[in-house]
Amino acid sequence: MSDGKKHFVIVGGSLGGLAAGLALRELGHDTTILERNPTPVLEHQGAGIVAGGDTLAFFQKYNRCDRPIAVTSHRRQYLDRDGNVTHKEDMDQNMTSWDLAYYLMRANYDGVESPYCKVPTGKPTDGKTVHLHDRNVTAIKELDDGVEVFWKSSSGEEGRIQADVLVGADGPSSTIRSILAPEVQRVYAGYCALRGTVPEGEVSAVAREAFCEKFTFFHCRGVQILAYLIPGPDGTVEPGRRLINFVYYTNFPEGSPELAEIMTDKHGKRHRITMPPGLTDSTAWEKQRRIARERLPPQFTEIVCATRKPFVQAVTDVLSPDHEFLGGKVVLIGDALAGFRPHTVASTSQAAFDAMVLADYVEGKVSRERWKRETLGFARYIQKRGVEMGNRSQFEDLPLGEHIHDRNVASVPREKEVYPDWATAI
Numbered sequence: 068m069s070d071g072k073k074h075f076v077i078v079g080g081s082l083g084g085l086a087a088g089l090a091l092r093e094l095g096h097d098t099t100i101l102e103r104n105p106t107p108v109l110e111h112q113g114a115g116i117v118a119g120g121d122t123l124a125f126f127q128k129y130n131r132c133d134r135p136i137a138v139t140s141h142r143r144q145y146l147d148r149d150g151n152v153t154h155k156e157d158m159d160q161n162m163t164s165w166d167l168a169y170y171l172m173r174a175n176y177d178g179v180e181s182p183y184c185k186v187p188t189g190k191p192t193d194g195k196t197v198h199l200h201d202r203n204v205t206a207i208k209e210l211d212d213g214v215e216v217f218w219k220s221s222s223g224e225e226g227r228i229q230a231d232v233l234v235g236a237d238g239p240s241s242t243i244r245s246i247l248a249p250e251v252q253r254v255y256a257g258y259c260a261l262r263g264t265v266p267e268g269e270v271s272a273v274a275r276e277a278f279c280e281k282f283t284f285f286h287c288r289g290v291q292i293l294a295y296l297i298p299g300p301d302g303t304v305e306p307g308r309r310l311i312n313f314v315y316y317t318n319f320p321e322g323s324p325e326l327a328e329i330m331t332d333k334h335g336k337r338h339r340i341t342m343p344p345g346l347t348d349s350t351a352w353e354k355q356r357r358i359a360r361e362r363l364p365p366q367f368t369e370i371v372c373a374t375r376k377p378f379v380q381a382v383t384d385v386l387s388p389d390h391e392f393l394g395g396k397v398v399l400i401g402d403a404l405a406g407f408r409p410h411t412v413a414s415t416s417q418a419a420f421d422a423m424v425l426a427d428y429v430e431g432k433v434s435r436e437r438w439k440r441e442t443l444g445f446a447r448y449i450q451k452r453g454v455e456m457g458n459r460s461q462f463e464d465l466p467l468g469e470h471i472h473d474r475n476v477a478s479v480p481r482e483k484e485v486y487p488d489w490a491t492a493i
């Protein structure tokens with residue numbers, strides 16, 4: 068473009084793609100998001116998000132909606148099997164919900180109206196923003212001055228669009244990455260996260276005491292469960308209407324009948340990575356409730372058994388060797404670059420950080436070398452940390468102090484991390 072403005076095509080319209088779109092439009096660049104989901108908005112993608120420093124910094128910088136975005140937890144604490152607090156540390160952490168983050172970004176990006184927030188007015192300097200759903204990107208072609216992107220809709224319609232730069236924000240099973248780095252595999256880690264939410268107003272006083280405005284954990288051999296409060300319906304942060312969100316990691320060996328059972332839905336369909344909310348088979352879930360009663364503290368048992376729409380995520384590992392391809396015409400961000408294990412509580416922060424530092428590079432505020440070292444350093448270092456934390460938690464029998472240490476290490480703000488040379492090598 069003659070005025071120095073570029074057209075970025077962003078593949079993937081989840082939190083990473085929207086973050087990139089918002090950061091680039093602020094610089095005046097035009098963006099088009101292509102999202103394969105056949106409906107105009109993504110629904111039921113997740114539950115709670117620990118909003119790390121980069122997530123908060125992102126919203127501070129790019130969110131123009133005036134409303135609270137998180138619930139603050141004031142303490143981290145660990146329970147024993149009987150439900151007694153055995154260790155606690157005072158510490159503020161901010162927790163939000165996937166849907167609130169998503170609707171805020173959509174309101175800001177392309178003016179999607181929702182009960183979550185008012186749509187803010189745009190600035191005359193904003194780049195053009197286009198969000199297209201039902202666009203499954205299937206191929207790309209390098210051009211002299213950009214990239215041509217090919218898509219297909221669910222009804223078989225086909226199309227193409229030209230980009231100066233293509234941003235692959237298409238998640239841990241990224242199509243863009245599989246085209247450019249086909250050797251990269253997404254690998255099952257040997258355990259799943261059983262997840263759900265329960266309204267805070269529907270639990271016992273003992274459970275409220277354990278989870279309200281606290282980030283609470285329990286570990287035993289092969290098990291880790293944690294819970295915290297998140298915004299409630301339509302993103303409300305009003306006390307009494309918020310949700311308790313839990314993540315319950317438990318081992319299901321690869322190829323085992325137990326894994327097949329939990330990942331086969333009520334209609335008999337086998338899911339590989341995610342069992343969406345509302346589809347869990349009732350017999351399989353009843354078995355998990357029974358196991359929960361046998362091994363979890365009473366407060367955790369209560370919320371696991373009370374959740375109405377559990378969902379299951381197989382924990383996986385994936386890491387791309389690079390984030391820049393075709394001489395910079397294609398860039399990967401977020402989960403497409405590195406799929407972290409959830410213990411790191413860093414996936415949304417990675418997406419936010421990658422978008423912000425990409426915008427700084429595009430604007431000329433940071434050098435190419437610094438952009439590469441910071442993006443790759445975060446991806447490689449935190450990906451490795453997640454593997455180690457997860458394996459120590461699920462496959463070793465360690466004293467609680469070791470898990471507390473791991474959690475404290477994972478809470479170090481990104482700016483204070485010192486990446487080793489192997490992580491930042493370019």
Ligand SMILES: Cc1cc2nc3c(=O)[nH]c(=O)nc-3n(C[C@H](O)[C@H](O)[C@H](O)COP(=O)(O)OP(=O)(O)OC[C@H]3O[C@@H](n4cnc5c(N)ncnc54)[C@H](O)[C@@H]3O)c2cc1C
Nearest residue numbers: 079081082083103112113114115204237238242401402414
């Ligand atoms: C079921 C689920 C639950 C989650 N829950 C949480 C949570 O509770 N807390 C949390 O912190 N994080 C959660 N995450 C992770 C979090 O959503 C991501 O880390 C964050 O959104 C940043 O990832 P991303 O945008 O890079 O990739 P993703 O969120 O994986 O998004 C990738 C997007 O790309 C789209 N896409 C993929 N291939 C194509 C293609 N070929 N063409 C067009 N579009 C394509 C997908 O439909 C998807 O919308 C969850 C993820 C999933 C899948």
